[in-house]
Amino acid sequence: MIPLNTHSYYSLLTGASSIKDIVNRAKNYNLSALALTDTNGMYGLVEFHKKAKELNIKPILGSLITDIHSKNRYAIFLAKNNHGYKDLCSIITSRKLNEKFDLDSTVKKIWPNLIIISPNIDLLNNINPANTFYCEAILTKKQRTKTKLLIEYSNQTGIGVVPSNPIYFLSKDDFIIHKLLRAIDENTTIENIDEDELVDEEFYFKHPDTISLSIINHAKYLESTEFISNQCNVELEQGKFNFPSFPNAYPDSYTFFHKIVYEGFERKYPKPTQAHKDRLRYEIDVISTLNFIDYFLIVWDIVKEAKRRGMLYIGRGSAANSMVAYCLDLTQIEPLSNNLFFERFLNRARSSPPDVDIDFSWKERDEIIKYVFEKYGYENVAMISTHVTFKARSAFRETAKAFGISESEISNYSRKIPWTNAKNLPNISSLFPESKSLDFSKEPWKTIVNLAARIANYPRHLSIHPGGIVITPTKVTDYCALEYAKNKGLGLIITQPDMYAIEDLGLIKIDLLSQRSLGVLRDSLKAIRRKS
Structure with a gap:
C-alpha cells in the first residue's frame, strides 16, 4: 500500500x-x-x-x-x-x-x-x-x-x-x-x-x-x-534554467547584448589594450554559452531605469569580477586592473546561475521593484520567501510557553541562550560559556529542552527574502505556488518555495537589496545641493 x-x-x-x-x-x-x-x-x-x-x-x-x-x-x-x-x-x-x-x-x-x-x-x-x-x-x-x-x-x-x-x-x-x-x-x-x-x-x-x-x-x-x-508521473527538470527573453531586444538578444556591451566598453576604455579586448570577448563567450544573455539584459534594464529616475545604486558581490557587468554599469569596479578573476563570478564548469546583487536606497528600493512588476507583469514576477525556522532561542521560548511557563521566567533563561542550533539545547551549559549557569537537569526544564531540540530547524512561518525576486517566462504559478507574506495586511505576495528550491526549479533570482547607508548618502547629497 x-x-x-x-x-x-x-x-x-x-x-x-x-x-x-x-x-x-x-x-x-x-x-x-x-x-x-x-x-x-x-x-x-x-x-x-x-x-x-x-x-x-x-x-x-x-x-x-x-x-x-x-x-x-x-x-x-x-x-x-x-x-x-x-x-x-x-x-x-x-x-x-x-x-x-x-x-x-x-x-x-x-x-x-x-x-x-x-x-x-x-x-x-x-x-x-x-x-x-x-x-x-x-x-x-x-x-x-x-x-x-x-x-x-x-x-x-x-x-x-x-x-x-x-x-x-x-x-x-x-x-x-x-x-x-x-x-x-x-x-x-x-x-x-x-x-x-x-x-x-x-x-x-x-x-x-x-x-x-x-x-x-x-x-x-x-x-x-x-x-x-x-x-502519477511528474518530472521536475533539474539543471535547466527558465528565464524570460528580454523584451524588445532588436534584432535578437545576442546582437542587442553585444551592441550595448561594446558601447559601454568604448565608454569605459577609450584606449583599450589587447588584454582588455581579450577579456571582454572571453566573458561574452562564456555568458553566451551558458545562455545568460537575457539575465544580464534584464538586470541592465533595471539599472538603466534606476539611473533614469536618479536613484543611487551599487552593484556588489562577485559580479564586480566581471568586465561585462562593469561595461553595463551594473558594477563600478574595473576588474582587470584590480586582478579580479571572472571565473569566481561565472565559468563554464559552474552549474549555478550568476548572482548580481544591486543595492538601492531603502527609500527607493520598493519603487524599482514596482517597476519590475509592471514591466514583466504581475503574473510573471514574485518576491522570494525565506522559511523562518526554529533556532535555539525560539524553540526554547515557544516550547516553554506551551508548558505554561511564565514570560518572565522564560526570559530569565532565554537571554543566556546564544544564537545556535536548537539541537544544542540539552547540553547547552557545557557548550557555551554564556550558558554555563543554566541548569536544565530537573523537570520541567529537562523535558522542555529535549522537546525543543526535536523541533530544531522546523519551519515556523514564511518571511520575505531581503531582496530576492524571481521573473518567470510564463506565469509564476506554472512553477510554484504563491501566498501572502506573514503580515498579510501589507499585501506582499511571495513564493512558497525558498531560494534554494527556486534555483532547483531552474528559476533565476535577482537580488534588489535595500541599504540604509545609501539612503543616508542620498539625503546628504540632497542637503549639499540645497545649500549650494
Whole structure:
C-alpha cells in the first residue's frame, strides 16, 4: 500500500517530520513510491522530488486542500503529470490568496491532469464526474465508523476507494511533537490544547504489513494505491534554467547584448589594450554559452531605469569580477586592473546561475521593484520567501510557553541562550560559556529542552527574502505556488518555495537589496545641493 496522504513539517506547525526522514523511512520500508501532500502548500515538493529520486523512490506530488471554513473537510489533489503540477500550484495559490476560495466550486471544475481523493461524502457528491476521484478510507480505529459509511457509499455509487493511513509523524512516540506544534500554533498549552486541533494518534508512518486492512479487505481496494501511483508521473527538470527573453531586444538578444556591451566598453576604455579586448570577448563567450544573455539584459534594464529616475545604486558581490557587468554599469569596479578573476563570478564548469546583487536606497528600493512588476507583469514576477525556522532561542521560548511557563521566567533563561542550533539545547551549559549557569537537569526544564531540540530547524512561518525576486517566462504559478507574506495586511505576495528550491526549479533570482547607508548618502547629497 502506497501512502497517498503524507505530511512533512511543511504542513506548518502540524506535521512533525522532515522530508529527509520521511523519504528515508519509505526506503527502509522498500516502498516503490510515496506521495507528499502537505496542507495547502507545496513548500517542500521540490526537495521531496529531489530526495525521492536520489533513493530511487517514485515521488507523487500533491497537496491536501482544506475547506476555508473547516480543516476536517478536504480534498487531496495529486498531479498526474507536469500539467497537473501547474494546476496544483494554481489551486494552492487560489486557496492562499482568495478569501472567497470555495472547495466545492474547485472540485466541480474539470481537472484532467489531477487525481482527487476525499473522505467527505458531501464533497465527493460535488466532484465533477469527468474527474478522476476516489473515496479515502482511513484505516484507524477512530475512523472505523466513517470508513464503513464510505464503503457503503462506494458500493452505491461505484466511486473507487483508496485505503489510507495518513502520515503526520514518523512513529507513535512523535505524537507529542505534533501536539507541541499545534499548541504553539494555537497559542495555548499542551495541557489545554483542544482535541479537535490534533490529528489521530494513529497517523504515523506504519510499515504497510502492520496496517489492519480488515475493514476494506477486498483486492480491488488494495490495488488502488498502486494504480494511482502508476498514473502519477511528474518530472521536475533539474539543471535547466527558465528565464524570460528580454523584451524588445532588436534584432535578437545576442546582437542587442553585444551592441550595448561594446558601447559601454568604448565608454569605459577609450584606449583599450589587447588584454582588455581579450577579456571582454572571453566573458561574452562564456555568458553566451551558458545562455545568460537575457539575465544580464534584464538586470541592465533595471539599472538603466534606476539611473533614469536618479536613484543611487551599487552593484556588489562577485559580479564586480566581471568586465561585462562593469561595461553595463551594473558594477563600478574595473576588474582587470584590480586582478579580479571572472571565473569566481561565472565559468563554464559552474552549474549555478550568476548572482548580481544591486543595492538601492531603502527609500527607493520598493519603487524599482514596482517597476519590475509592471514591466514583466504581475503574473510573471514574485518576491522570494525565506522559511523562518526554529533556532535555539525560539524553540526554547515557544516550547516553554506551551508548558505554561511564565514570560518572565522564560526570559530569565532565554537571554543566556546564544544564537545556535536548537539541537544544542540539552547540553547547552557545557557548550557555551554564556550558558554555563543554566541548569536544565530537573523537570520541567529537562523535558522542555529535549522537546525543543526535536523541533530544531522546523519551519515556523514564511518571511520575505531581503531582496530576492524571481521573473518567470510564463506565469509564476506554472512553477510554484504563491501566498501572502506573514503580515498579510501589507499585501506582499511571495513564493512558497525558498531560494534554494527556486534555483532547483531552474528559476533565476535577482537580488534588489535595500541599504540604509545609501539612503543616508542620498539625503546628504540632497542637503549639499540645497545649500549650494
